[in-house]
Amino acid sequence: MLSDYHLHLRSDDHDATAAQCFTPENAERYRTAADSRGIAELGVSEHVYRFEQALDIWRHPFWVSYARDDLDAYCSFVREQTDLRLGIEADFVAGAEDRIANLLDARDFDYAIGSVHFIRDGAVDMDDYSVWDSGRSVEQIWRRYFETIGEAARSGLFDVLAHPDLVKMWGAERPRPEGDLRRFYELAIPGIAESGIAVELSTAGLRKRVHELYPAPAFLQMCVQAGAPVALSSDAHRPEDVGADYDQALALLESLGVGELCAFERRERRLEPVGAGERAR
Numbered sequence: 001m002l003s004d005y006h007l008h009l010r011s012d013d014h015d016a017t018a019a020q021c022f023t024p025e026n027a028e029r030y031r032t033a034a035d036s037r038g039i040a041e042l043g044v045s046e047h048v049y050r051f052e053q054a055l056d057i058w059r060h061p062f063w064v065s066y067a068r069d070d071l072d073a074y075c076s077f078v079r080e081q082t083d084l085r086l087g088i089e090a091d092f093v094a095g096a097e098d099r100i101a102n103l104l105d106a107r108d109f110d111y112a113i114g115s116v117h118f119i120r121d122g123a124v125d126m127d128d129y130s131v132w133d134s135g136r137s138v139e140q141i142w143r144r145y146f147e148t149i150g151e152a153a154r155s156g157l158f159d160v161l162a163h164p165d166l167v168k169m170w171g172a173e174r175p176r177p178e179g180d181l182r183r184f185y186e187l188a189i190p191g192i193a194e195s196g197i198a199v200e201l202s203t204a205g206l207r208k209r210v211h212e213l214y215p216a217p218a219f220l221q222m223c224v225q226a227g228a229p230v231a232l233s234s235d236a237h238r239p240e241d242v243g244a245d246y247d248q249a250l251a252l253l254e255s256l257g258v259g260e261l262c263a264f265e266r267r268e269r270r271l272e273p274v275g276a277g278e279r280a281r
Ligand SMILES: [Zn+2]
Pocket: 089, 115, 117, 162, 163
């Protein structure tokens, strides 16, 4: 089995509408791309901040500017008009755990992907609201990032931990700590180990300035040694990126002795042997 659970049908274009993106035709474009790469398990995980209901969780100005879609209409669309698994990419917002749980538990998602894009109000991966302009040192930002990843895991809110070292996204365009980075990864490991959360292996980083898989091999190795199963995804925002660069991801899994991938249904997890195959429709 190969999976791609971290997909966005919603265009990055701020002015694109839900009506333009959430169509059976658009979903089928992703499905066709997956078929051509032997990826049978496909799910959509739209960003929570695209939905009006997210403003019950957090009112960061970035979220306020994007929260226009209706979450229940999205869920109905995926269930009734596509054959994709129904997921969501939800930010971990410290202090809002109950409100996140309320939003997730009220819908019949197949899985919830938890991500950390912000450290307090500062964005890790955007120029707007950038944490890199906050005056904090690179050591402080990286420490806080991996502590928050551990908190997100430990919260128990999510099935999968997204792009677990997103903080490196900018590559050489932002400061990067010196030396062995495992001192940062270690901060996240207890939460990952205790929660049993799956860790995402994402090829999206290869398409960003850093040109690396998320997470780094050393971090993934630590997660696997802590007992975490792996969920494989591309984080595609357009059909052509579905399953992109999976050869590199699969080579890393093989080098670490990982022979199974997570599959999800109604928030139940099972493990399937890695391998390309036909979908069962
Ligand atoms: Zn993300």
